[in-house]
């Protein structure tokens with residue numbers, strides 16, 4: 562089917578929720594995607610930090626193929642091994658408590674919201690400006706962005722929004738607070754690293770009032786910043802983390818991971834999901850988690866992140882660079898449009914990057930990217946706006 566035909570189908574039959582760029586991808590491998598005409602693209606978005614292991618990683622593909630031929634689904638009314646093994650590996654790789662598996666990022670956030678309310682009934686949830694936690698009602702209520710929230714009022718009550726200052730977070734927490742929920746590095750709003758002071762103040766305030774500190778690592782986790790979890794570089798250990806995006810190696814899965822304090826808050830029947838932790842997806846996630854946990858890969862993320870950040874800072878159209886590891890963004894110099902630049906990069910340079918706002922471009926290549934591919938991407942960017 563041609564691109565024009567797909568666009569016609571979209572116009573007539575797809576809910577008009579997405580603004581798609583005019584390219585049809587049919588194949589991927591590592592950091593490379595191919596369109597329907599066989600043109601090769603360098604992927605520096607990784608499906609919004611989903612393909613941390615790269616497109617079609619052979620270990621992920623093999624796990625899916627093998628499991629798909631044996632058993633696709635059994636429900637959580639019975640035992641299957643991959644989901645429980647995954648829960649064990651997720652817990653032992655992070656907070657050591659217990660894991661609720663689900664199917665997406667928003668669902669992981671929903672589970673977190675229910676968990677902290679279960680622990681402190683009626684409690685308030687403190688979130689910070691520019692946060693993004695997802696599109697379902699609970700997650701949306703934790704996402705203080707006028708354009709996303711306003712059309713869907715009334716939202717879930719009990720969320721309080723504070724500015725990104727340590728004092729503001731500390732002042733908002735009290736005996737009625739169920740949790741502080743935040744992304745250690747805010748992804749969708751343009752890669753804003755929250756300061757260690759802010760995270761420390763949130764930790765201290767939560768400890769003082771027995772509230773839960775929840776980190777949304779759906780975008781910044783799974784090795785993206787050079788450690789398996791972003792919190793490892795902050796000096797702050799949360800009570801729970803949410804993960805999703807890269808967890809399934811390209812397939813949809815999410816998880817809420819708790820530390821010991823929240824491990825037994827949920828009781829049988831409190832929460833659930835028909836598909837969650839199914840054997841195919843959990844088998845894929847076991848591989849993705851193992852790959853993203855490899856020390857050699859994580860070391861490379863830090864080194865290559867430096868290389869990319871240095872190169873981005875030297876671009877004539879970059880006003881500033883921010884981020885950590887391979888989770889980076891640039892603000893463009895005045896007058897330049899990020900959506901236009903991203904489209905130009907796609908169409909003229911066959912480089913996939915993403916505009917998170919009118920003046921910001923985000924770079925999240927697969928973690929298996931090579932030095933040569935980083936330099937190649939920088940070369941393609943230098944050829945723009947000339």
Ligand SMILES: *Cc1c(COP(=O)(O)O)cnc(C)c1O
Pocket residue numbers: 665666667668670693694695696744748749777778779780781805806
């Ligand atoms: C993408 C994202 C979500 C939502 O995940 P979905 O799988 O799209 O529901 C939540 N939080 C953060 C930090 C994200 O980046």
